[in-house]
Amino acid sequence: MSDKATHPADAPLYPIREVSRLTGVNSVTLRAWERRYALICPQRTPKGHRLYARDDIQRIESILQWLNRGVPVSQVRELLDQPRSVDAPEPAAGxxxxxxxxxxxxxxxxxxxxxxxxxxxxxxxxxxxxxxxxxxxxxxxxxxxxxxxxxxxxxxxxxxxxFLRTRIGTRIYHANLGSQGTTVLINRLPDDQGTLWDLLIALAASQAGYRVQLFDAPLPLNELPLAMERLKAGALLLCSGQSERADLIRRQLPRLADQLEVPVGLCGPIARIRASDLADSQIAVLGDDPLQAMTRLTPLLRN
The missing domain is CATH 1.10.1240 (Methyltransferase, Methionine Synthase (B12-binding Domains); Chain A, domain 1)
Incomplete structure (x- = not known):
């Protein structure tokens, strides 16, 4: 672990909110990594506020690399101080x-x-x-x-x-308050009677920095252009866990995309099921993985 005594007096120090913004790890998780696993050890102000040096941030990035390789958080500490050439062990069984x-x-x-x-x-x-x-x-x-x-x-x-509507909705509400990102309207398609996929996609969009607008019930397709205008949304994400009707996929959704001047993406299992039906349309098939869908959305918004 980094030795705070070696930090130059004029080295920059970052508060936890800024570290969270730089690394993408929320402050609750950073505190848990410190208290429960001693993975990081920030300095403290006289009032007890955490301050992180650049090597703390690098350590956090290393922690993320191990986690992304499947290593449980309980095993990360012993790996951090080993040589970089050490291979990731198999994730703990179970x-x-x-x-x-x-x-x-x-x-x-x-x-x-x-x-x-x-x-x-x-x-x-x-x-x-x-x-x-x-x-x-x-x-x-x-x-x-x-x-x-x-x-x-x-x-x-x-x-x-x-359960997820309450937890994810609360998280999105607070994230929206501090977000300067593009507003993304997420709308469930009519044959999907559940909200699980739009909640997962909304969580991924919020984590990616977008402002998320999500309704409990799907809006009719003919009201989506007005909703996009009034909400000043920069992208429309349509999602479903079902295959949906052929007429909706082949005619109605492409017609909707032609009316809008912003990207229209298809997410969730429907994107895997119906990809071939939309190959020649303006609908961007973003895939059934919420995180990959956000990665694929980014260049569309830049264009």
Whole structure:
């Protein structure tokens, strides 16, 4: 770990909010890494406020690299001080798979207390992008695979939707307050009766720095041009976990994209299912992975 005594007196120091902005790791997670795992050790002002040096920021970036390679946060500290040539070990057996199974079990048993604990633990210890890719998206995909055949599936789905709507909605609300990014309107398509995919996509968009506008119920297609104008949105993301009707995909959505002067993207499982139907349209097929969808959206907004 970095030795604060070696820092020059005039070396720049950064408050936690600025470090969070530079690294993409929220302040709650930075504090958890410090308190629970001693991964970083910032300096303190006389009033106790954290100040981070450049090597602290570099260390945070190294932590992110290990996490992105699948190393559990509990194993990162011992790797940070080893030579850079050290290969990442295999992830601890049962770490992410175990967390997924625990979350699925909490949903299936409607154990809201356990659900809340698991969600908060993940969000506190890992970047949002890691929580999305390693926990939330795989869990939603796994649950949806057997919900059609399972008694009580509707109750489980609505329970998880209500839970995520509250948690993700609160996070987006606070992120929007401080965001200077482009406003993105996210709208669910009509055949998808659930909100899971638009919530995951909204979380990814917020994490990417966009201001997110998300409604509980989908807007009719003919009202979307007015919504885009009034909300001053710079992109429209359409999402669904279903294949949707052929007429909607092949005629109505391309017609909508022709009316708008901003990018229109298709996200969620529908983007994988219907990609070939939209190959010659103005609809940007962004894929079924929320994080990759945001990466693909960025150059469209620049253009």
């Amino acid at each position: 770490d992410w798979p175990s967390q997924r199974q625990q979350l699925i079990a909490a949903v299936e048993s409607l154990d809201l207390t356990r659900l809340d604990t698991l969600y908060n633990q993940c969000m506190a210890l890992y970047p949002v992008s890691t929580c999305l890719s390693e926990l939330l998206k795989p869990v939603v995909e796994s649950l949806e695979e057997h919900w059609d055949e399972q008694l009580g599936a509707a109750l489980q789905r609505r329970t998880l939707e209500a």
